[in-house]
Amino acid sequence: MEARRDVFQAIADPTRREIIGMVAHESLNVNALAEKFDVSRQAVSLHVKILQECGLISIRQQGRERYCEAKLEGLAEASQWIEQYKQFWMDKFDSLDKYLIKIQSEKKTDK
Amino acid sequence: MEARRDVFQAIADPTRREIIGMVAHESLNVNALAEKFDVSRQAVSLHVKILQECGLISIRQQGRERYCEAKLEGLAEASQWIEQYKQFWMDKFDSLDKYLIKIQSEKKTDK
């Protein structure tokens, strides 16, 4: 289980997406996280490790516990990749991001 | 190679992301697509099949050729998932592109 590891790979797994969703709301330690899934603690621990390696969560060690905190900016790369195509299926952007608005207006001549 | 197949899974593979990028610009038949990659035509053909099954491209049969056309709205699901977290990191940076430039320069070890 050691190979190409990027954000796209990380969020490809539904369990990992769930983990992200959970720690986005509140910091959770590995066991607390594991309790919410049907799979073993080890399995969850591995997902956590992968998410950490991909920069999507960070670990805060506190005593013997390891709290997982979301680092959602790690999603930016994937977000940008998708955003570049968004204009093709949406007429209107409700995003406030200046960069995206800029790109949108630049490519309005397309299509 | 038959199992869980969703959009996240589909875009997890870099070759498939490249294929999407290519057919987003122009319709290409399988062979034309295959020529642009190092892998065999069969491999590309399989990626195309997967992308089609995930609703990210559609095939237009024309004689013996099969033209791949992007169906970028298929990305909406993934887009929405990421979008829900966007607010959590957008205010952390002046702009998205600044951050992307940062991670791109960090990713020199790629491939």
Added chain:
DNA sequence: TTATTGCGCAAGTAAATGCTTGCGTACATA
């Protein structure tokens, strides 16, 4: 008609993925 091209369908393979169980270790609490 015959040769060539475009492409899908296997079948086979190596590597990656997801998960499990067993074990060791650091931290806590009785």
Added chain:
DNA sequence: TATGTACGCAAGCATTTACTTGCGCAATAA
């Protein structure tokens, strides 16, 4: 100090993945 708790490491295993080569067939060019 003895015991329980949080969690990583590692080995083992069934699948899935990404590819490859070989074959066959329909559409097209010679």
